[in-house]
Amino acid sequence: MSTFVGQTFQMNQLINIKKVIELTALSRSTIYExxxxxxxxxxxxxxxxxxxxxxxxxxxxxxxxxxxxxxxASRE
Structure with a gap:
């Protein structure tokens, strides 16, 4: 089951840090850490x-x- 129903992205699309932050709910500093x-x-x-x-x-x-x-998938 896909969690991203309704989200559109290209298979080979490159995204910037702002989009990574939005998708992961992580801060910029956490991503770099x-x-x-x-x-x-x-x-x-x-x-x-x-x-x-x-x-x-x-x-x-x-x-x-x-x-x-x-x-x-790996969560308890």
Whole structure:
């Protein structure tokens, strides 16, 4: 069952940090902490960023949605 009924995204769409924050309900700092291997909040399952340009990064919308689905499936 998909949690994102009514949400539209392209399979290969790249989304910015604002959209990642909106979808995950995490703060910007928490997201970056989850990506930092030296952080106690590091989550190796969190989707990797994609370098779009020299000054711009994004995330795969599909991978973010899959990460959320996996979190929901693994809850107790």
């Amino acid at each position: 989850m990506m930092d291997e030296n952080s106690p909040y590091y989550d190796p399952t969190f989707p990797k960023k994609v370098k779009i340009t020299q000054n711009r990064i994004g995330w795969s919308a599909y991978e973010i949605h899959q990460w959320i689905e996996n979190k929901l």
